[in-house]
Amino acid sequence: MTNDIIIVGGGIIGNAIAYYLSLKTRVRIAVIEQNHLCSGSTSLAGSLITKLRGNTQLIPMVEETHRAVAFLKDYIPGSINESRVGCLHVAVSDETEKNLEQLKNIADEFNIDTETVTSRWIRKHISWLKTSEIKKALFAPDEFFVDGTQLGLVYAAAARKMGVKYFTHTEVTQLLAENRKVTGVNTSGGLFEAEVVIDAAGIWSNRLLSPLNALLPYAPVRSVYFITEPNPEKYPANQPVCILPDANAYTRPDKGALLFGIRDKSSPATHPQRLHHDLHDQTFVSSCEMWDILKNQAATLRSLMNEPDDLKIARNVSAPCAYSYDGNPVIGKIAGFEGLFAATGCSGGGIAASAGFGRLMAELVLNEPTFVQPEPFNPARFPEGNPFSDEFMQQCSLQRSGKKSG
Numbered sequence: 001m002t003n004d005i006i007i008v009g010g011g012i013i014g015n016a017i018a019y020y021l022s023l024k025t026r027v028r029i030a031v032i033e034q035n036h037l038c039s040g041s042t043s044l045a046g047s048l049i050t051k052l053r054g055n056t057q058l059i060p061m062v063e064e065t066h067r068a069v070a071f072l073k074d075y076i077p078g079s080i081n082e083s084r085v086g087c088l089h090v091a092v093s094d095e096t097e098k099n100l101e102q103l104k105n106i107a108d109e110f111n112i113d114t115e116t117v118t119s120r121w122i123r124k125h126i127s128w129l130k131t132s133e134i135k136k137a138l139f140a141p142d143e144f145f146v147d148g149t150q151l152g153l154v155y156a157a158a159a160r161k162m163g164v165k166y167f168t169h170t171e172v173t174q175l176l177a178e179n180r181k182v183t184g185v186n187t188s189g190g191l192f193e194a195e196v197v198i199d200a201a202g203i204w205s206n207r208l209l210s211p212l213n214a215l216l217p218y219a220p221v222r223s224v225y226f227i228t229e230p231n232p233e234k235y236p237a238n239q240p241v242c243i244l245p246d247a248n249a250y251t252r253p254d255k256g257a258l259l260f261g262i263r264d265k266s267s268p269a270t271h272p273q274r275l276h277h278d279l280h281d282q283t284f285v286s287s288c289e290m291w292d293i294l295k296n297q298a299a300t301l302r303s304l305m306n307e308p309d310d311l312k313i314a315r316n317v318s319a320p321c322a323y324s325y326d327g328n329p330v331i332g333k334i335a336g337f338e339g340l341f342a343a344t345g346c347s348g349g350g351i352a353a354s355a356g357f358g359r360l361m362a363e364l365v366l367n368e369p370t371f372v373q374p375e376p377f378n379p380a381r382f383p384e385g386n387p388f389s390d391e392f393m394q395q396c397s398l399q400r401s402g403k404k405s406g
Protein backbone atom coordinates (compact mmCIF):
# COMPACT_ATOMS: atom_id res chain seq x y z
CA MET A 1 0.00 0.00 0.00
CA THR A 2 1.39 3.41 -0.94
CA ASN A 3 0.59 6.56 1.02
CA ASP A 4 2.24 9.94 1.28
CA ILE A 5 2.05 10.25 5.06
CA ILE A 6 1.68 7.48 7.66
CA ILE A 7 0.75 8.22 11.25
CA VAL A 8 1.59 5.42 13.68
CA GLY A 9 -0.90 5.39 16.58
CA GLY A 10 -4.61 6.17 16.65
CA GLY A 11 -4.71 7.78 20.10
CA ILE A 12 -5.90 11.35 20.53
CA ILE A 13 -2.58 12.75 19.29
CA GLY A 14 -2.39 10.63 16.11
CA ASN A 15 -6.02 11.48 15.33
CA ALA A 16 -5.54 15.21 15.96
CA ILE A 17 -2.52 15.18 13.63
CA ALA A 18 -4.55 13.35 10.96
CA TYR A 19 -7.35 15.90 11.33
CA TYR A 20 -5.07 18.96 10.98
CA LEU A 21 -3.14 17.44 8.07
CA SER A 22 -6.42 16.65 6.31
CA LEU A 23 -7.50 20.29 6.67
CA LYS A 24 -4.31 21.50 5.02
CA THR A 25 -3.39 19.00 2.29
CA ARG A 26 -4.98 16.55 -0.13
CA VAL A 27 -2.12 14.00 -0.06
CA ARG A 28 -2.85 10.37 0.91
CA ILE A 29 -2.74 9.96 4.69
CA ALA A 30 -3.10 6.71 6.65
CA VAL A 31 -3.37 6.14 10.41
CA ILE A 32 -2.24 2.71 11.63
CA GLU A 33 -3.37 1.56 15.09
CA GLN A 34 -2.45 -1.75 16.76
CA ASN A 35 -5.70 -2.01 18.79
CA HIS A 36 -8.88 0.00 18.39
CA LEU A 37 -8.77 3.79 18.23
CA CYS A 38 -8.09 5.67 21.50
CA SER A 39 -7.52 2.48 23.48
CA GLY A 40 -4.17 3.57 24.98
CA SER A 41 -3.48 6.35 27.54
CA THR A 42 -6.30 8.36 25.96
CA SER A 43 -8.90 5.88 27.21
CA LEU A 44 -7.83 6.39 30.84
CA ALA A 45 -7.29 10.15 31.08
CA GLY A 46 -8.99 12.49 33.54
CA SER A 47 -9.24 14.79 30.50
CA LEU A 48 -9.05 18.25 32.05
CA ILE A 49 -8.68 20.89 29.32
CA THR A 50 -7.26 23.70 31.45
CA LYS A 51 -5.61 26.62 29.64
CA LEU A 52 -4.38 28.49 32.70
CA ARG A 53 -1.03 27.05 33.79
CA GLY A 54 2.40 28.19 34.93
CA ASN A 55 4.09 26.80 31.80
CA THR A 56 3.01 29.52 29.38
CA GLN A 57 4.42 27.67 26.36
CA LEU A 58 1.50 25.26 26.69
CA ILE A 59 -1.27 27.87 26.85
CA PRO A 60 -1.56 28.43 23.04
CA MET A 61 -1.51 24.64 22.57
CA VAL A 62 -4.52 24.25 24.88
CA GLU A 63 -6.24 27.32 23.39
CA GLU A 64 -6.10 25.49 20.07
CA THR A 65 -8.02 22.59 21.67
CA HIS A 66 -10.67 25.01 22.98
CA ARG A 67 -11.04 26.35 19.41
CA ALA A 68 -11.12 22.84 17.90
CA VAL A 69 -13.83 21.66 20.32
CA ALA A 70 -15.99 24.69 19.47
CA PHE A 71 -15.56 24.03 15.74
CA LEU A 72 -15.98 20.24 15.80
CA LYS A 73 -19.18 20.43 17.87
CA ASP A 74 -20.77 22.22 14.90
CA TYR A 75 -19.00 20.18 12.25
CA ILE A 76 -20.24 16.88 13.73
CA PRO A 77 -23.37 17.87 15.71
CA GLY A 78 -23.88 16.11 19.04
CA SER A 79 -20.35 14.68 18.97
CA ILE A 80 -18.75 16.33 22.03
CA ASN A 81 -20.40 16.86 25.43
CA GLU A 82 -17.80 18.91 27.22
CA SER A 83 -18.46 19.82 30.88
CA ARG A 84 -18.05 23.60 31.12
CA VAL A 85 -17.68 23.76 34.89
CA GLY A 86 -14.72 26.16 35.24
CA CYS A 87 -11.62 25.55 37.32
CA LEU A 88 -10.82 26.71 40.85
CA HIS A 89 -7.14 27.13 41.80
CA VAL A 90 -6.75 26.94 45.58
CA ALA A 91 -3.87 28.19 47.77
CA VAL A 92 -3.43 27.02 51.33
CA SER A 93 0.28 27.80 51.86
CA ASP A 94 2.04 31.18 51.50
CA GLU A 95 4.10 29.82 48.63
CA THR A 96 1.03 28.70 46.66
CA GLU A 97 -0.66 32.02 47.41
CA LYS A 98 2.30 33.78 45.72
CA ASN A 99 2.10 31.36 42.79
CA LEU A 100 -1.61 32.13 42.42
CA GLU A 101 -0.77 35.83 42.18
CA GLN A 102 1.63 34.97 39.33
CA LEU A 103 -1.02 32.78 37.75
CA LYS A 104 -3.43 35.73 37.85
CA ASN A 105 -0.82 37.85 35.95
CA ILE A 106 -0.47 35.04 33.38
CA ALA A 107 -4.26 34.90 33.03
CA ASP A 108 -4.37 38.66 32.36
CA GLU A 109 -1.50 38.43 29.86
CA PHE A 110 -3.24 35.65 27.91
CA ASN A 111 -6.76 37.14 28.23
CA ILE A 112 -8.01 34.21 30.31
CA ASP A 113 -11.00 35.27 32.36
CA THR A 114 -10.49 34.79 36.14
CA GLU A 115 -12.00 36.05 39.38
CA THR A 116 -10.85 35.80 42.98
CA VAL A 117 -13.63 34.07 44.91
CA THR A 118 -14.71 34.21 48.56
CA SER A 119 -15.18 31.44 51.12
CA ARG A 120 -18.93 31.90 50.70
CA TRP A 121 -18.63 31.23 46.97
CA ILE A 122 -16.59 28.09 47.66
CA ARG A 123 -19.08 26.78 50.23
CA LYS A 124 -21.90 27.27 47.72
CA HIS A 125 -20.15 25.58 44.79
CA ILE A 126 -17.83 22.98 46.40
CA SER A 127 -19.43 22.02 49.69
CA TRP A 128 -16.85 19.35 50.57
CA LEU A 129 -13.93 21.80 50.48
CA LYS A 130 -12.97 23.21 53.89
CA THR A 131 -12.53 26.96 53.55
CA SER A 132 -10.93 27.78 56.93
CA GLU A 133 -7.35 27.25 55.70
CA ILE A 134 -7.69 28.67 52.19
CA LYS A 135 -5.59 31.81 51.69
CA LYS A 136 -6.61 32.56 48.12
CA ALA A 137 -8.83 30.98 45.45
CA LEU A 138 -8.87 31.95 41.78
CA PHE A 139 -11.69 30.79 39.53
CA ALA A 140 -11.33 30.49 35.74
CA PRO A 141 -14.93 30.10 34.46
CA ASP A 142 -14.16 29.06 30.85
CA GLU A 143 -12.17 25.90 31.67
CA PHE A 144 -13.74 22.51 31.03
CA PHE A 145 -13.19 18.78 30.84
CA VAL A 146 -14.25 16.26 28.21
CA ASP A 147 -14.33 12.54 27.62
CA GLY A 148 -10.84 12.12 26.11
CA THR A 149 -11.85 9.06 24.09
CA GLN A 150 -14.85 10.91 22.68
CA LEU A 151 -12.71 13.89 21.59
CA GLY A 152 -10.10 11.55 20.07
CA LEU A 153 -12.78 9.73 18.08
CA VAL A 154 -14.23 13.04 16.87
CA TYR A 155 -10.82 14.10 15.47
CA ALA A 156 -10.74 10.70 13.73
CA ALA A 157 -14.28 11.07 12.35
CA ALA A 158 -13.45 14.53 10.99
CA ALA A 159 -10.20 13.24 9.46
CA ARG A 160 -12.07 10.32 7.85
CA LYS A 161 -14.59 12.75 6.36
CA MET A 162 -11.64 14.53 4.75
CA GLY A 163 -10.32 11.29 3.22
CA VAL A 164 -7.82 9.95 5.79
CA LYS A 165 -7.67 6.11 5.75
CA TYR A 166 -7.67 4.17 9.02
CA PHE A 167 -6.16 0.71 9.64
CA THR A 168 -6.96 -0.62 13.11
CA HIS A 169 -5.79 -3.89 14.72
CA THR A 170 -2.66 -3.50 12.61
CA GLU A 171 0.65 -3.32 14.44
CA VAL A 172 3.56 -1.37 13.00
CA THR A 173 6.51 -3.69 13.54
CA GLN A 174 9.29 -1.66 11.93
CA LEU A 175 10.01 1.85 10.70
CA LEU A 176 11.80 1.61 7.35
CA ALA A 177 14.54 3.94 6.11
CA GLU A 178 17.08 3.76 3.29
CA ASN A 179 20.16 5.96 3.48
CA ARG A 180 18.46 7.74 6.40
CA LYS A 181 15.42 8.58 4.28
CA VAL A 182 12.06 7.17 5.39
CA THR A 183 10.44 4.71 2.97
CA GLY A 184 7.48 3.39 5.02
CA VAL A 185 6.63 0.85 7.70
CA ASN A 186 6.29 -2.90 8.03
CA THR A 187 3.08 -3.96 9.75
CA SER A 188 1.22 -7.09 10.80
CA GLY A 189 -0.90 -6.38 7.70
CA GLY A 190 2.01 -6.02 5.26
CA LEU A 191 4.21 -3.26 3.90
CA PHE A 192 2.99 0.36 3.80
CA GLU A 193 5.16 2.70 1.72
CA ALA A 194 5.31 6.42 2.47
CA GLU A 195 7.66 9.39 2.24
CA VAL A 196 6.72 10.71 5.67
CA VAL A 197 6.16 8.68 8.85
CA ILE A 198 4.94 10.31 12.08
CA ASP A 199 5.50 8.30 15.25
CA ALA A 200 2.49 9.16 17.47
CA ALA A 201 2.61 5.88 19.37
CA GLY A 202 2.41 7.52 22.83
CA ILE A 203 4.32 5.64 25.53
CA TRP A 204 5.33 3.04 22.91
CA SER A 205 7.04 5.58 20.60
CA ASN A 206 10.60 4.73 21.65
CA ARG A 207 10.04 1.02 21.04
CA LEU A 208 9.71 1.76 17.34
CA LEU A 209 12.56 4.26 17.24
CA SER A 210 15.02 2.18 19.22
CA PRO A 211 16.29 0.09 16.23
CA LEU A 212 17.06 3.37 14.41
CA ASN A 213 19.00 4.69 17.44
CA ALA A 214 16.77 7.76 17.43
CA LEU A 215 15.30 7.78 20.94
CA LEU A 216 13.02 10.53 22.23
CA PRO A 217 13.49 12.25 25.62
CA TYR A 218 10.53 10.80 27.56
CA ALA A 219 9.59 7.82 29.74
CA PRO A 220 6.24 6.09 30.45
CA VAL A 221 5.43 7.41 33.95
CA ARG A 222 2.53 6.19 36.07
CA SER A 223 -0.46 8.44 36.88
CA VAL A 224 -3.08 7.57 39.49
CA TYR A 225 -6.58 8.75 40.25
CA PHE A 226 -9.49 7.59 42.40
CA ILE A 227 -13.26 7.79 41.94
CA THR A 228 -15.61 7.89 44.92
CA GLU A 229 -18.98 6.24 45.19
CA PRO A 230 -21.76 8.41 43.72
CA ASN A 231 -23.05 11.19 45.96
CA PRO A 232 -24.65 13.69 43.56
CA GLU A 233 -25.65 16.11 46.29
CA LYS A 234 -22.09 16.50 47.44
CA TYR A 235 -20.47 16.11 44.00
CA PRO A 236 -22.96 17.57 41.49
CA ALA A 237 -22.04 17.24 37.84
CA ASN A 238 -21.63 21.02 37.48
CA GLN A 239 -19.09 21.32 40.31
CA PRO A 240 -15.89 23.11 39.19
CA VAL A 241 -12.60 21.33 38.63
CA CYS A 242 -10.25 22.03 41.58
CA ILE A 243 -6.49 22.35 41.39
CA LEU A 244 -4.96 21.92 44.86
CA PRO A 245 -1.17 22.31 44.53
CA ASP A 246 -0.61 22.12 48.31
CA ALA A 247 -2.15 18.64 48.28
CA ASN A 248 -0.48 17.60 44.97
CA ALA A 249 -4.01 16.88 43.82
CA TYR A 250 -6.79 17.82 41.44
CA THR A 251 -10.48 16.96 41.52
CA ARG A 252 -13.39 16.99 39.10
CA PRO A 253 -16.97 15.75 39.17
CA ASP A 254 -17.56 12.35 37.59
CA LYS A 255 -21.24 11.61 36.97
CA GLY A 256 -22.29 12.40 40.56
CA ALA A 257 -19.06 11.06 42.08
CA LEU A 258 -15.73 12.80 42.74
CA LEU A 259 -12.64 11.95 40.70
CA PHE A 260 -9.41 12.98 42.39
CA GLY A 261 -5.88 12.57 41.10
CA ILE A 262 -2.83 12.44 43.34
CA ARG A 263 0.62 13.30 42.00
CA ASP A 264 2.16 10.53 44.07
CA LYS A 265 5.74 10.88 45.25
CA SER A 266 7.00 7.66 43.66
CA SER A 267 5.34 7.97 40.19
CA PRO A 268 7.57 5.19 38.79
CA ALA A 269 8.53 4.88 35.14
CA THR A 270 8.19 1.64 33.15
CA HIS A 271 10.83 0.65 30.61
CA PRO A 272 9.16 0.99 27.16
CA GLN A 273 10.18 -2.59 26.28
CA ARG A 274 8.14 -3.89 29.24
CA LEU A 275 4.86 -2.33 28.11
CA HIS A 276 2.13 -4.70 26.94
CA HIS A 277 0.39 -3.91 23.64
CA ASP A 278 -2.83 -3.30 25.52
CA LEU A 279 -2.56 -1.09 28.61
CA HIS A 280 -5.75 -2.61 29.99
CA ASP A 281 -3.92 -5.97 30.30
CA GLN A 282 -1.19 -4.60 32.55
CA THR A 283 -1.16 -3.66 36.27
CA PHE A 284 0.87 -0.62 37.23
CA VAL A 285 0.11 -0.42 40.95
CA SER A 286 -0.43 -3.08 43.63
CA SER A 287 -3.49 -2.75 45.84
CA CYS A 288 -1.12 -2.34 48.80
CA GLU A 289 0.60 0.62 47.14
CA MET A 290 -2.76 2.09 46.17
CA TRP A 291 -3.82 2.10 49.82
CA ASP A 292 -0.53 3.72 50.75
CA ILE A 293 -1.13 6.52 48.23
CA LEU A 294 -4.65 6.98 49.54
CA LYS A 295 -3.71 6.84 53.22
CA ASN A 296 -0.45 8.78 53.26
CA GLN A 297 -0.11 10.82 50.09
CA ALA A 298 -3.76 11.90 49.98
CA ALA A 299 -3.59 12.97 53.65
CA THR A 300 -3.29 16.69 52.80
CA LEU A 301 -6.22 16.46 50.42
CA ARG A 302 -8.31 14.77 53.11
CA SER A 303 -7.32 17.50 55.59
CA LEU A 304 -8.88 20.01 53.17
CA MET A 305 -12.21 18.17 53.18
CA ASN A 306 -15.12 18.90 55.50
CA GLU A 307 -15.98 15.24 56.09
CA PRO A 308 -12.82 13.30 55.18
CA ASP A 309 -14.05 10.07 56.79
CA ASP A 310 -16.99 10.12 54.41
CA LEU A 311 -14.71 9.62 51.39
CA LYS A 312 -15.87 6.25 50.01
CA ILE A 313 -13.69 5.01 47.17
CA ALA A 314 -15.39 2.99 44.42
CA ARG A 315 -12.41 2.42 42.14
CA ASN A 316 -9.00 3.63 41.07
CA VAL A 317 -7.21 4.02 37.76
CA SER A 318 -3.49 3.84 37.23
CA ALA A 319 -1.68 3.87 33.90
CA PRO A 320 1.41 5.42 32.39
CA CYS A 321 1.60 8.30 30.01
CA ALA A 322 4.67 9.79 28.32
CA TYR A 323 6.44 12.30 30.58
CA SER A 324 9.37 14.16 29.08
CA TYR A 325 12.50 15.17 30.95
CA ASP A 326 11.40 18.83 31.22
CA GLY A 327 7.61 18.43 31.16
CA ASN A 328 7.32 19.88 27.66
CA PRO A 329 5.89 17.87 24.77
CA VAL A 330 8.16 16.22 22.22
CA ILE A 331 7.02 17.33 18.77
CA GLY A 332 9.04 17.62 15.60
CA LYS A 333 11.38 16.14 13.07
CA ILE A 334 13.79 13.41 14.16
CA ALA A 335 17.29 14.70 13.47
CA GLY A 336 19.32 12.74 10.92
CA PHE A 337 16.32 11.16 9.11
CA GLU A 338 14.49 12.63 6.16
CA GLY A 339 10.72 12.25 6.51
CA LEU A 340 10.67 11.00 10.12
CA PHE A 341 8.67 12.92 12.75
CA ALA A 342 7.40 12.23 16.28
CA ALA A 343 4.75 13.59 18.63
CA THR A 344 4.68 12.33 22.22
CA GLY A 345 5.89 13.34 25.70
CA CYS A 346 2.58 15.01 26.51
CA SER A 347 3.44 14.89 30.23
CA GLY A 348 -0.11 14.38 31.46
CA GLY A 349 -1.56 17.07 29.18
CA GLY A 350 -2.10 15.34 25.86
CA ILE A 351 -5.89 15.65 25.90
CA ALA A 352 -5.66 19.34 26.82
CA ALA A 353 -3.01 20.12 24.18
CA SER A 354 -4.22 17.62 21.58
CA ALA A 355 -5.24 20.16 18.93
CA GLY A 356 -2.01 22.09 19.55
CA PHE A 357 -0.07 18.87 18.88
CA GLY A 358 -2.12 18.28 15.72
CA ARG A 359 -1.73 21.78 14.33
CA LEU A 360 1.97 22.14 15.11
CA MET A 361 2.84 18.74 13.65
CA ALA A 362 0.84 19.45 10.47
CA GLU A 363 2.65 22.79 10.06
CA LEU A 364 6.07 21.19 10.61
CA VAL A 365 5.44 18.31 8.18
CA LEU A 366 4.15 20.68 5.50
CA ASN A 367 6.97 23.15 6.15
CA GLU A 368 4.58 26.01 6.95
CA PRO A 369 5.13 28.84 9.46
CA THR A 370 4.22 27.49 12.90
CA PHE A 371 1.60 28.99 15.24
CA VAL A 372 3.90 28.50 18.29
CA GLN A 373 7.68 28.46 18.61
CA PRO A 374 8.60 24.79 17.97
CA GLU A 375 12.07 24.91 19.64
CA PRO A 376 10.92 24.13 23.24
CA PHE A 377 9.33 20.94 21.89
CA ASN A 378 12.23 19.85 19.65
CA PRO A 379 12.86 16.08 20.05
CA ALA A 380 16.62 16.70 19.93
CA ARG A 381 16.72 19.01 22.95
CA PHE A 382 18.53 16.46 25.20
CA PRO A 383 21.15 15.01 22.89
CA GLU A 384 23.19 13.55 25.79
CA GLY A 385 20.38 11.70 27.62
CA ASN A 386 19.74 7.98 27.25
CA PRO A 387 15.96 7.66 27.77
CA PHE A 388 16.31 3.99 28.76
CA SER A 389 18.69 4.70 31.67
CA ASP A 390 17.39 4.62 35.27
CA GLU A 391 18.66 8.15 35.83
CA PHE A 392 16.78 9.51 32.84
CA MET A 393 13.54 7.72 33.73
CA GLN A 394 13.86 9.10 37.28
CA GLN A 395 14.04 12.65 35.85
CA CYS A 396 10.83 12.03 33.93
CA SER A 397 9.16 10.64 37.08
CA LEU A 398 9.99 13.88 38.88
CA GLN A 399 8.02 15.81 36.27
CA ARG A 400 4.96 13.83 37.30
CA SER A 401 5.42 13.88 41.10
CA GLY A 402 6.20 17.63 41.08
CA LYS A 403 3.35 18.61 38.78
CA LYS A 404 1.17 21.43 40.17
CA SER A 405 -1.01 22.45 37.21
CA GLY A 406 -4.18 20.95 35.69
Ligand SMILES: Cc1cc2nc3c(=O)[nH]c(=O)nc-3n(C[C@H](O)[C@H](O)[C@H](O)COP(=O)(O)OP(=O)(O)OC[C@H]3O[C@@H](n4cnc5c(N)ncnc54)[C@H](O)[C@@H]3O)c2cc1C
Nearest residue numbers: 009011013034040041042046047048172202349350351352
Ligand atom coordinates in the same frame (compact mmCIF):
# COMPACT_ATOMS: atom_id res chain seq x y z
C1 LIG B 1 -4.41 8.28 34.63
C2 LIG B 1 -4.21 9.35 33.58
C3 LIG B 1 -4.84 10.60 33.73
C4 LIG B 1 -4.66 11.59 32.74
N1 LIG B 1 -5.31 12.80 32.85
C5 LIG B 1 -5.17 13.74 31.89
C6 LIG B 1 -5.87 14.99 31.95
O1 LIG B 1 -6.62 15.26 32.90
N2 LIG B 1 -5.69 15.89 30.95
C7 LIG B 1 -4.87 15.63 29.89
O2 LIG B 1 -4.72 16.48 29.01
N3 LIG B 1 -4.19 14.47 29.80
C8 LIG B 1 -4.32 13.53 30.78
N4 LIG B 1 -3.62 12.35 30.70
C9 LIG B 1 -2.65 12.19 29.62
C10 LIG B 1 -3.30 11.75 28.35
O3 LIG B 1 -3.98 10.54 28.55
C11 LIG B 1 -2.21 11.54 27.29
O4 LIG B 1 -1.41 12.71 27.23
C12 LIG B 1 -2.80 11.29 25.92
O5 LIG B 1 -3.80 10.30 25.97
C13 LIG B 1 -1.70 10.84 24.96
O6 LIG B 1 -2.29 10.51 23.74
P1 LIG B 1 -1.47 9.66 22.68
O7 LIG B 1 -2.30 9.62 21.47
O8 LIG B 1 -0.09 10.20 22.58
O9 LIG B 1 -1.29 8.24 23.37
P2 LIG B 1 -2.24 6.95 23.33
O10 LIG B 1 -3.64 7.26 23.60
O11 LIG B 1 -1.58 5.93 24.19
O12 LIG B 1 -2.14 6.52 21.80
C14 LIG B 1 -1.01 5.90 21.23
C15 LIG B 1 -1.55 4.81 20.34
O13 LIG B 1 -0.50 4.23 19.61
C16 LIG B 1 -0.81 2.87 19.43
N5 LIG B 1 0.43 2.16 19.10
C17 LIG B 1 1.52 2.02 19.88
N6 LIG B 1 2.45 1.30 19.25
C18 LIG B 1 1.94 0.97 18.04
C19 LIG B 1 2.42 0.20 16.95
N7 LIG B 1 3.63 -0.35 16.96
N8 LIG B 1 1.61 0.06 15.86
C20 LIG B 1 0.37 0.63 15.82
N9 LIG B 1 -0.13 1.33 16.85
C21 LIG B 1 0.64 1.52 17.94
C22 LIG B 1 -1.39 2.47 20.78
O14 LIG B 1 -2.16 1.28 20.69
C23 LIG B 1 -2.20 3.70 21.15
O15 LIG B 1 -3.57 3.58 20.77
C24 LIG B 1 -3.80 11.35 31.64
C25 LIG B 1 -3.18 10.10 31.51
C26 LIG B 1 -3.39 9.10 32.46
C27 LIG B 1 -2.72 7.77 32.25
